[in-house]
Amino acid sequence: MKNYLKLSAWLFLIPALMFSSCKDDDKSDGDPLLAPRNLVGLAGDGQVILNWDAPLSGEVKEYSVTWTPGNGSATVSGMAYTATGLTNDTEYTFSVKAVYASGSSDALTVKKTPKTEAINYTACTDVAAQAGYKAITLTWAVPEIVPKAELSGYTITVAPGEMEPIKVADPQAVSAVIDELANGTEYTVTIIADYKDGGMSAGVSVKATPTELISKVESDNVSKISFDKENAAIELYYTRPVDVKAIPVTFTLIEGATIDNESGAVSKTLNLKDPATVDVVMNDFTVPYQVTAVVDTLVKSLQASYDGTTVNGKVDQATRKILIDFGTTQIDKSAIEVTIDISENATLVNPSASPATMNLSSENTAIKLSDKYGNEVSYGVTCLGADLPVVEGFNPKDITGKDIPADWVRLNRFNGKDIPATIAVYEIPETNSYVVMWKKGSDFTTYHLGKDAVPFADYKADYADENTILVSGTPNLQNAFHASQVVVKGPQGPMFAKQTNGNWAHYTGDWDGDTFFNFDTKENPWPVVEGFTGNGFYLNPGAPNGYTSVAPHTTTKKTQCFFAYHGEPSDANLAGFFVSGTASFTQDEVCEKLISIGLTRGFPINSIDQTTDNMNVGLTINGGDAVNITVSGGLDPVYAVGISETK
Structure with a gap:
């Protein structure tokens, strides 16, 4: 590998030689078409060498050089020009403007007079620039020997930017590395040969664009790859267990870059128990990339409690499954309090806080979180335990003569509340749906107003906290x-x-x-x-403030609801609701299910957040997502039943 002189903007700066010109270096800040800076001229034998610095900002297309007498002109892409063929002993005025897409800047001018006895200083030859990572390697050949002049070193300028001119004191140097540049920015690098008598050559300019050496990083089973290109740092982020001692990583390199002399897509197996360094080489310039692995187990642990019994959940990080096993303890799976310990990078989504009371009666229950980068991750939860004994209550079959399907589960508690024996709540586990039925004359009765205003039953309700009832009507408030x-x-x-x-x-x-x-x-x-x-509201005396009053039409999630009853309105003695859960049902399918258990008349609607000519009806037996109804403003977890009037 060649030995390069490395020049940093902050470390190796030597103040540039300052030259006078006929005009201030900088334009005012208010002028977007800034002029070149530091225009200098050196008269020779029949020629004048001009060198200048680029404006501090702005995208310069080119530079316009003019001189008089002779009305000479030239267009220059770099920041130097040598006007030749001039008449000795004649004073010339030279002007340089920066040319932009929208126009030209003001001109800088300098006056010089060529002399026969003047020295024509030779410039560097074979000047070339090679782009690297945040750096440019500049190479050149030493200028030809000039009689009566001895080379003292070089001045290198870089544009755009505010880097001061850099002095190279070794006249035999043939290369330099300029670092601390910005990747993706095209730079113009100009080199001027300096002589001991104060003379200088014309500048020779070349262009190069520093670049990223790695275009893509890939690895299996990784949740997120964070590539900090500014600091050459790569983080592999995992939310499942991984063997950090042997992680396969593929680096796709730009053309000309290599890792261990391999180019293109280079695969390496890295031990990332501690951060590892991967050296990428381009143009004899080496960039060390630091690679780290972060394994983030979002759910660190979980405790579940019910009625004074607490168990530790078993968290399987590989499958993202959590098993909660109460053994032979009788539990109400719909009212399990969970305390979730999560990593510092995780945020709970559902539930939104810990501890929380969750309905774990469904096999599809999941705890949802977002990871460090906002990606949603779910952990499936299975809850095992002995079922609470079923409270003996009325049997709907005694009224309808129809059997309840064998796969329907009758609940006796919901969210920690006893369900009265006069209310039959059935869960359909396959779809997390519910059917709630009650009979005429029970302690919990409700009303139905048909077109003849015949009461379905006298309304009574128990407002005690231990047996809260929720009643609803139509959404007129x-x-x-x-x-x-x-x-x-x-x-x-x-x-x-x-x-x-x-x-x-x-x-x-x-x-x-x-x-x-x-x-x-x-x-x-x-x-x-x-x-x-x-004409309707929701009343929940069990809420912290004694009540909740929310109209059905303010719900934020739609569901399929159906109010039905057995018999004619005048003598009906059984009524019920059907609420769909995780599955979608058509009205006909809901009707068929209710008819199959003897609820033969009813009023279907598509969702409880709209008003229909037929029926406005609301139901929640937990006030939350378990029955796919969310009421804006929120309801405390209770089981409840409600109906409204027909029109």
């Missing part, structure tokens, strides 16, 4: 009361209300200023303790 407090204040509308005497009544409510009164009986004020209009 008229009036609602809880614990004698106004939850929703709206226009006049029919009201199902529990009065201070404990009786429930169905009247029209209206407002007299801030006073709520019974429009039908004219009782003013109307002492309502609990109540909701027939």
